[in-house]
Amino acid sequence: MKIAITGKGGVGKTTLVASLALLYSRQGYKVLAIDADPDANLASGLGIADTSSIRAVSELKDLILERTKAGPSGFFKLNPRVDDIPERFSIRKENIRLMVLGGIKKGGGGCICPENALLKALVQHLIVYRKEWVILDMEAGIEHLGRGTAQSVDYLIIVVEPGKRSIETAYRIRKLAGDLNLNKVLVVANKIRTPRDKELLQSALHEFRIVGWLPYDDQVIEAEQENKPAYEIGGPFQDEIEEISKALLNVL
């Protein structure tokens, strides 16, 4: 299963990615958890305290040069070898390998630089060829998914919270996804406090398939402060993560 998770800033993408990764890992699946947010913090979402050994792939200058054969001529390979990168540049927790991609450079005039070529090839490798389950934590867009890659994503999950802005973002992301022929879009609602929150989202997002309703829970924030994964707080939050995981399998 290949899932990409996106949504407006702060809605709970990293919390959801980490929770699903831990749950599937504990069910015995091998999971590649990919932090594709330039402001990376999936490691802490997974409760990994020591992040000193994690290096973002986009910062691996020597590797990028070696693989893309970028030189003074300005030419470089668009299909560099990447299949060994997940093993070499990831850290493990349980059955999860965490890899941090780092930022995609936004050059002017549609420039493609060696860093982007490598990241693009890597994301394609992860989504199209890996046997493990892959869960991507993205920013509020789908920049990492190219045309060929997007169609191999089983689900794009947009996280929303009860509020107009994250709903607007959901529609914008769906439009971007549609442009890449990625139509398998699901929504997970997060930070639900009242029945009114749920009604608001249900009516604003009636065009979307909503596969989960995560409650607002102060313990999620307390867990974060203690460097514990939100998934481990138990209670209704954990129950709903389990429901979402089942729904994802069923929809597949």
Ligand SMILES: Nc1ncnc2c1ncn2[C@@H]1O[C@H](COP(=O)(O)OP(=O)(O)OP(=O)(O)O)[C@@H](O)[C@H]1O
């Ligand atoms: N269900 C919830 N109840 C209470 N707090 C939550 C819940 N889900 C997430 N949070 C809190 O909201 C904040 C944002 O969550 P998270 O980092 O997962 O969002 P994000 O979408 O990944 O953010 P960013 O866009 O910055 O990457 C965190 O402090 C997290 O602990």
Ligand SMILES: [Mg+2]
């Ligand atoms: Mg995040």
